Amino acid sequence: MRTEDLIKALDADAGKEAMPMGKAWWLAVCVAVAIAAAVFFTTIGPRPDIMPAMHTMRFMSKFVFTLVLAASAFALIRALSVPGASTRRRMAWMLAAPLLVVLAVVLELFVVPQADWSKRLVGSNMMICMTFIPLIGIGPLAVFLGMLRYGAPTRPVLAGAVAGLLAGGLAATFYAAHCFDDSPLFVATWYTIAIAFLTLLGAIGGRLFVRW
Amino acid sequence: MTGKDEAELSGLLRAAIAGDERAYANFLHRIAALVRGFVRRKIVQGGVDPEDVVQETLLAIHVKRHTWRPDAPVLPWVYAIARFKLIDAFRRRGRRIEVEIDEIAETFAEPETETVSERDINRALEGLPPTQRSVVSSISVDGHSIGETAAKLGVSETAVRVSLHRGLAAIAKRFGRQ
Numbered sequence: 001m002r003t004e005d006l007i008k009a010l011d012a013d014a015g016k017e018a019m020p021m022g023k024a025w026w027l028a029v030c031v032a033v034a035i036a037a038a039v040f041f042t043t044i045g046p047r048p049d050i051m052p053a054m055h056t057m058r059f060m061s062k063f064v065f066t067l068v069l070a071a072s073a074f075a076l077i078r079a080l081s082v083p084g085a086s087t088r089r090r091m092a093w094m095l096a097a098p099l100l101v102v103l104a105v106v107l108e109l110f111v112v113p114q115a116d117w118s119k120r121l122v123g124s125n126m127m128i129c130m131t132f133i134p135l136i137g138i139g140p141l142a143v144f145l146g147m148l149r150y151g152a153p154t155r156p157v158l159a160g161a162v163a164g165l166l167a168g169g170l171a172a173t174f175y176a177a178h179c180f181d182d183s184p185l186f187v188a189t190w191y192t193i194a195i196a197f198l199t200l201l202g203a204i205g206g207r208l209f210v211r212w
Numbered sequence: 213m214t215g216k217d218e219a220e221l222s223g224l225l226r227a228a229i230a231g232d233e234r235a236y237a238n239f240l241h242r243i244a245a246l247v248r249g250f251v252r253r254k255i256v257q258g259g260v261d262p263e264d265v266v267q268e269t270l271l272a273i274h275v276k277r278h279t280w281r282p283d284a285p286v287l288p289w290v291y292a293i294a295r296f297k298l299i300d301a302f303r304r305r306g307r308r309i310e311v312e313i314d315e316i317a318e319t320f321a322e323p324e325t326e327t328v329s330e331r332d333i334n335r336a337l338e339g340l341p342p343t344q345r346s347v348v349s350s351i352s353v354d355g356h357s358i359g360e361t362a363a364k365l366g367v368s369e370t371a372v373r374v375s376l377h378r379g380l381a382a383i384a385k386r387f388g389r390q
Contacts (some may be wrong), residue, residue: 084292154293
């Protein structure tokens, strides 16, 4: 088939256009949040003392970390799903969440006596943390990988990893409402491991499924 | 010249998205010539037929045209797709190459005309289900319209459009998996 002929076929198929990426991404996030919320509320749910906990800095700081991670990953993945879009500044924003966590850890080490460090780090339910963040995040990750297939990422592995970070940030936001361990030492360790797992899964998914 | 190209081409694609078929054909012809110039310059050793990459890029542009934001420049989008498909073509043939990300060189790519030889797209076309294959080749190779194809095959125009759409999507997908 000559290229001329191919163009005739493409031209004849020019009709109705698919949903633009911006709109599709917002729709995907709504679906992902709904899935994460459904899994969260039908399994572990929020902790019973959530109202008083909301008045403590440590409890609220967890949401700052996870929401900043989710927001920066969302901005980056939208650019990564479109060919030729500039990603450098959005990449730089990905440092925001880790830097905030590092800052909080340093403050915590100042405030808490050294004897309590390991107790705070180990916490009371790290296994639940490492089980439920991936469990809440896996549905959203599938949605985001589907969105990457719908888009056209020229770096599929990286885009898949960022999908994992986005799913991880979203899942960790829900999980944080359940978790009794509010110390930044706990968050920096176990949340990170759980989100890293989703990130790895996302990168593998990007390699295997995001072909176009 | 490139600034004018950019303005004209993004104008054409905007018109095409708004439903102007002539603008779309015009856009695709000009993009094909630019991409051909770009790809030929990048393929210095053999192994990959530039025209295969041109066709693959056009198909990708077509099935992924919803990823272009109408307020963004169109050429960086086109070249990013062309570069991705070029690297992909080399990878499929077991060769690793680096296609440098150098926007300036790309904007100097000269439009070039097509040469004819055996194409990857023909293999992808032969792999389609019979209805899709006959619709796609009737419209492309034989140059019939949707209406003529419908009359010739004895089906409705809607059915022709659906088969064409699915056939092209399947060819685009098959290209990526070879």
